[in-house]
Structures are given as structure tokens and as C-alpha cells.
Amino acid sequence: MTATAPASPPAFCNNLHYNQKQKPGMISFLSSTSSSALSSSEFLGLFLPSPNSKRSKSRWCVHGQTSLVFPRAEIGKEKKVDEDDKQPSVSITLDDVNPVGLGRRSRQIFDEVWRKFSELGQISRTRTDESLDTVLIREGPMCEFSIPGAQNTTVLVVGTTSRIGRVVVRKLMLRGYNVKALVRKAEQEVLDMLPRSVEIVIGDVGEPSSLKTAVEGCNKIIYCATARSTITGDLNRVDHQGVYNVTKAFQDYNNRLAQLRAGKSSKSKLLLAKFKSAESLKGWEVRKGTYFQDVVAAKYDGGMDAKFEFTETGNAVFSGYVFTRGGYVELSKKLSLPLGRTLDRYDGLVLSFGGNGRSFVLILEAGPSADTTQSKMYFARISTKVGFCRVRVPFSSFRPVKPDDPPLDPFLVHTLTVRFEPRRQKPTEGPMGTKQDLRSFKLILEYIKALPSGQETDFILVSCTGLGIEPSRREQVLKAKKAGEDSLRRSGLGYTIVRPGPLQEEPGGQRALIFDQGNRISQGISCADVADICVKALHDSTARNKSFDVCYEYVAEKGKELYELVAHLPDKANNYLTPALSVLEKNT
């Protein structure tokens, strides 16, 4: 538009300038470069053939560098002014008598009227209009798929080419999420499978370094990758190590992000104790005791001893033996949390242990720290493996020693105790065989951390139930999957582990689903239903820190029904997931 303005000499403009008012169809310029125009403070009227009938009604004012398009309401007003003017004033401009202009204008009016008129004579049709689309069709509020907050959530989908992953990506796109897809190679075949606006990141779950960029900017992760074969190496790489690598990359990213804000990530674990030097053993005291306070104890006193020391190899070792019946030894410390931190913002403990595979009792003392006599004791039994392992103990699994006491309130916890007792020890499998004496123990402590709590799940892992896998490889597959699940649980991320029955490729939402814990399912499930569960679980607080099996409901043959069907039919309209999951146990 600006380019045409200087082309009109002022003299020509004066000729044209019969009327002060501007007519629709003229484009006015307020040219700051031409001084004559500015001094007379008049607009330069100029004829321009308007290519579009609608366009001609709106005016462009070019003022310096800023161009301003009038909002719609103003245009309407101006149009009215023009119409008002037309009736009383008889002043005729060149524009008015120009037959071409007249014809064009009359045609515009006629077209508009005709359009509306002919619309009446039709079966209702929608004009596809961008502004309507944004409200009705895309992720607008009128779209049945839209989820509030989806636009601000970035989800990384690992395994986008899997049967479940493909549907997950589509479902996320429909709901307006920002989706990142992790692919190994950006092959055209793979890219064609994914919606176009998905952000593609190249990486391999087996390569920790390649995941760094993938997790950047992500809020949540859905992991539905699975090993291509049942070769142990493959299984380990994808189902076990892959999960570990992704959780680690994600946690690292969260921590880095938190450091930028000079704080701690709400998803990072809280270190309660780390045993890496001799000083770190300070404050831990070893105690002995028996459950029997009477003569019985003395009668069966076989002796017991325990010590907690820092060895030359750099390990903190708690070891000893308990031969006394009903006796125990324990290692205890008063917890000192960093300033401003309380355990109520945490979900449980994760302990890194090594040793000879005995089981221990964790005891938490809770109560006002000023008055230890009011403390209440809570216990949870943990078992370790030979060698090193990490154990996750959610606070919800602690039970009061006195059954009448209220459930554990993590806020009040002040003392942590690890107790060994020879009761209920199971011999560990391995080379030691039956020769081992279950009354002696060795425990190498590495660290004790608290797992953060949160509202929503951060990481959804699609695992499997083992059904439908060829029997000879089932054990290996399950072992890898289980290891992957465990590494996720210990990561501190809010997790949801979905274990679907054998996958079937059919549309979802057709049959009722059963949610269960405890490996009792027998039916298959459609990939689309699993995908729907994943997407729904993203914002469902009941899904946090849960593992569950899911499959189609078993439909008995007619006449053989044993029970009434009370399962959850998946659909977008009903939120089947919350009621289904709320009855399931947490931290599984």
C-alpha cells in the first residue's frame, strides 16, 4: 500500500478532492513523509481498484512505520456514518458517477444479499471459517476433546511407533498437548506415521547421552517402547535400562531446572543419610534388646552383638549376630532434616543397601520431638537381596506397633531405626545354600533418601502382564519389565505403571475394562484403550504411584453368568479411570 502512495502527485489529488468524506472503496493514506499532506491535515483521497469486496471496507492508515488495522466495531461505525451522510448530502464525487465503481459496488451489495438469500434456500451448511474453527474445532473450548491445561503441558512419548504409542500420540494431539516424540532414526516412513506438528527428537533409550535433549522442556513422559525381540540383551536395553535412562535424564533435567531457580526440584529426592565417610556414621547408635522383658529372655540368652563401622574399602557396614531368642539389634538415628523441609511433602523412603540378603524392620518414631515419651512407633518390614539393591518403602506401608495408634504422620517423624531380628528370616537363594546361619547378618548402607510426593503422575510406563508371551521367554521378559518398573519406582518421579493384557488391534471404547492388582487377569485389551488410560492418567491424582493390570472384562457365555458386570466402560464422556483406580492400592 505504501508503495502506491507517493505515486500520486498532489495536483491530481486536488482534482479528485471534491469531498472531505471518504468513501468506502478508497484507501486513505496519512503519509508522514509528504509534508504537504501533513500541513493541510487532510487525507489524500486516492482511487484504488479494490480486489476484494470485503477488504474495501476496512482502511489502512500508514503512520510512520506503524500500521494499524481498525477493529471490527469501528469499521461498523464508520460504515454507518457513511450511510447517514449519503442520504442528506447531494454532493457527488467522481467515485459516485464512475460507472465501473458503481457497478462494482452494486455487485458487492448484490453478492452479499444473494449469498444470504441463497443460504436460506439450502439445507444448513457451515461456512468454514478460521475464527469459528478455533472455538469449535481445534483445541477450542467447544471441542469435546479439549483438556484444560493441555496446551501448557509437553509430553514426551517414548516408543511412538509402537501399537500403543501411535494412538497415544494422536490422542495427545487431539487434546491439544505439546507432544515430543522420541524416535531412533528420522526415517520418512516413521515421520509419515506421526502427526505433522509433533516435535521429533532423535535418540535411543539405550543411549543416556542421546536422551538429554529429548527430555528438555517436558512435563510428563509416557513410555510405551518395548523390546523388538525377546533376546535378553534387547530386553535389558529397552525394558530395563531404557526406563532407567529416561527417568534419570528426566530427573537430571528437573534438577537442572530447579538449580536455575536456585531451589530444589519438587521431584527430586531428599537425602536423609549418606554413608560415604567415617564422619557420616556419627549420630547412629547401635542398640540391643529383646521382645521378652521377663525371665524367658534370660533363659534363652544365646548372646548377641552388633557393630556399625566404616571399613577400609569405604563401606559403612552394620553387622553382627543375634542368638538370643526374641532378641534384636538395631541401628538408630535422630533425623535432622534440612531447614524448612518436613517429611510430609514426601511419599516414602528409598534405601540403598548391600549385604547378605536378610530382611530387616524399619521403624519410624513419630511424635512431638520435644517430648519423646509421647512418640509412637511405626514399622515396616523390608527384605534385601544378596548384593546391592535399592528398596522403596512408602510411608503408607508403615503400620503402628500399637494397633490403636493413628496411622503414621510423616510430618512428626523424628527417629529412624533399622532393626535386625532372627525371626521370619528366609534363607536366600544362591551358592550359600542351606549352610547359612540366619541369625547373623551383614548390611552395607549406602544412602537413605525420601521420595517426594506430588499431585499428578510424571511418568507413565506401559509394562505387561506376561500373558500372551511365548512361555519359554516369559520369565526373561517379565524380569526385564519388572526391573524397569522398579527403577522407575525408585526414581522419585510420580509413576503410573499400566500392565495391559495381550494387546489387540481394534478400536477402543467398546468393551468394559477391569482394573486389578495381583496378576489375575485373563483377557486381552485393545491398544486404543491402553492409550486412553495413559492419556487420562496424566492428570489423574488417583493414578499417581500406582501399578495395575488392565484387561477387557470377561464376558461369560449366555446363561453362565456368575456375577453382575460392574466394570468401567471407557469413554471420553465418563471419567472411568478415577473410580477404577481409587480403590486400588498405592505404591505398588
Next chain:
Amino acid sequence: MALRCSSLPTKVEVATPHHLHYFHTKSYSHRLASLCWRRTLSQDDIFSAAASSLSAPLQPSSSQDRSCIPLRVKCSASTAAAINLAPGTPVRPTSILVVGATGTLGRQVVRRALDEGYDVRCLVRPRPAPADFLRDWGATVVNADLSKPETIPATLVGIHTVIDCATGRPEEPIKTVDWEGKVALIQCAKAMGIQKYVFFSIHNCDKHPEVPLMEIKYCTEKFLEESGLTYIVIRLCGFMQALIGQYAVPILEEKSVWGTDAPTRIAYMDTQDIARLTFIALRNEKINKRLLTFAGPRAWTTQEVITLCERLAGQDANVTTVPVSVLKFTRQLTRFFQWTNDVADRLAFSEVLTSDTVFSVPMTETYNLLGVDQKDIVTLEKYLQDYFTNILKKLKDLKAQSKQTDFYI
């Protein structure tokens, strides 16, 4: 522009048991072959009929006045191959083709299908601005044009179900897409062993042969029935989405709203509901080869809709009421001229408007058949209320924003 009195679309009864009406017009007479669904499939051998008829009825239409590329043998050759392969190459039941995917209903169908885990392929006409939103959602877009039958077969490879929600645009001749294109598509679907074909038709289309679109829809229904395909025909009344552009937006923009004084009532339905019910029907084997009619919970006249919009928008509409008689007269007038014939076709619905029909059906039976709860079907009040609350909120936000920018200028 020659005056063509002879080209008046008069009703002619062709000796068929179904009392079908065909356009006996001079300009369309060469297409009579293609309009007659009976002729194309009268052979005993359905496969050969489908394969051969693919080229047979369409050739005259394409060879004459239109710039269509004549149909090649390629089409029937590929179909023959498909038949041979049919038992050996099972297609996944989740693979569907949506025709007319960019339309009001089509896009809802695509979205619903994607969400339910189908692999969706969309048949879209090649155009300068491709339908990006479909690919954003995760559908595959293939370019083909129903008016060019040779482009169709390639799009049907590996497809289990075809969902046809296409209707020609108002500005193009009604028969190109809606009749010739559909016939080609159905024949092709048959020849290539498509296992289910869902066709969207218009309610009461059998009662208004004078309206070209409805006539064509009815003929297509019949053609589909005779084709031997496993089909579902779904007749629709009206879309709620259409009301937004027609009434709600003009009222909010304080522009004039055009309405008629017709007493016709239409039971508008949310296209999202239509899509949902369609997929329930699609998976129900009992509904194969049946005709369903979907109607909204209540039938509304134009006046009632406008009043409702006014109430929800909180402002009066500037209504221009056009008597139906004027519409009807215009149609009669335009039918006299060849160059206004398309216009006449477009105005044809006025015939229906004057007929005092109610575009609605009792839905209880359909709900029971599909196992749908009536409460889940969106009413027009609820729909428009949602729209106005959302749009008014948006306008408020925009106003706040524009004030902000004023400040900086």
C-alpha cells in the same frame, strides 16, 4: 445464454419398482445411464459388473462436456488384481477411509476415529492450501478427486471401511461430486472388496424428489443397496455447527440475520454426537445393511433458533425475514434460464421449506439399538449456551488486549 424451456427438471417415472425419479433434462440426458443405478448392476456377476461398470456408465459423462480425463482401463485392471488378492491379504479392521474429511461432519468423524484408535486415511481434493489440521491430528491425507474416478482406486488400498460424508460445495454443480463421484466411489469400493460402507444421507430425501440434492442422495442410497456392499445409511437432519455461522455470529457482530417465515422444523444435532453414534453403529454387526436416521432431541424453526440466540447473546438480532413464497418464486424464475440452473438447484430446498415438514424422528428405538443414553446427546440450548459463554469470554479477553495495545500506540 439460450433459454431452455425443455430443460425444466420434470419428474419422469422410470419403470423401476422403487419409483425413482430421474432428471430428464436435455443437458443431463447423456448422464441418464450413470444416474440409473439399476442398469449398472443388473448383471448377474456382481464382480464383473462392478469392475466393468466402473468404466461403462462414467465414460459418456466424462467424454462429453467436461474436461475430465477419460477413464482408463487402469481402474478395472487394478480392481481385478484387488479381487484376486482379497482372500489372501486381510486388511486391519481399524483402517478406515473418510471421504469429505474437511467438512463439518467429516472432521468430527476423523477426530472421533483417531481417538478411538482407528488408522484414518482422508480422501481430500488436491488444493493449494492442504488440510493441515487433519495431518496435525494424526490422519493420513491422500489426494484424490471424486470427479476424476481414476484417482479413486489407489486411495482404497488396504482400507476396511469407507465413511462417506462428502457433499459437493455449494458453488459447484451438484451432480459432479454427489452423483457421478459417488457412483464411481461405490463401484470402486465394491470392486476392491471394501468391507463396510457408511453413507450419510439426508432425512426425508425419499419424499422430496424435486430437490436435486435430496434426489441424488436417495438414488445413491438405492445404488448402494443394490451394490452388494455391506453398508450403513445414516440419514441426518441438521447440524448445530451450521447455526453458529448462520445466526450466532451475525447476531454477535450486529449484522443482519436472514430468516424465513417457514414453519419447517429441524431437529439439529451436534456433529460430535453424530460421529460418536456413527462409530457405535459401525461396530454393531446387527446394523449392517440398515438405514438409521439421526435426529436431535428437539425440532426447531428458524424463528425459534434466532430467538434463542438473541436470548443467549443478550442482544436483539437485526432480522430480515424473507417469506418462503419469495424464495420459491426466485427458484421458479431461475429455473427458466440455463445459466441460473445451478442457482435454482441451490434454492431447491425452499420447496421443502414450504412443505411444512418436520425434520425429526423419534430416536428412542435408535438409542436402544445403539445402547446410547439419551442424556448424553447434546441439546441445542446447551450447545448454543456453551458457544455464547465461550465466545463472550473470548471477546472480553480480546477487548482487554486491544486496550493494552492502544496504550502503547
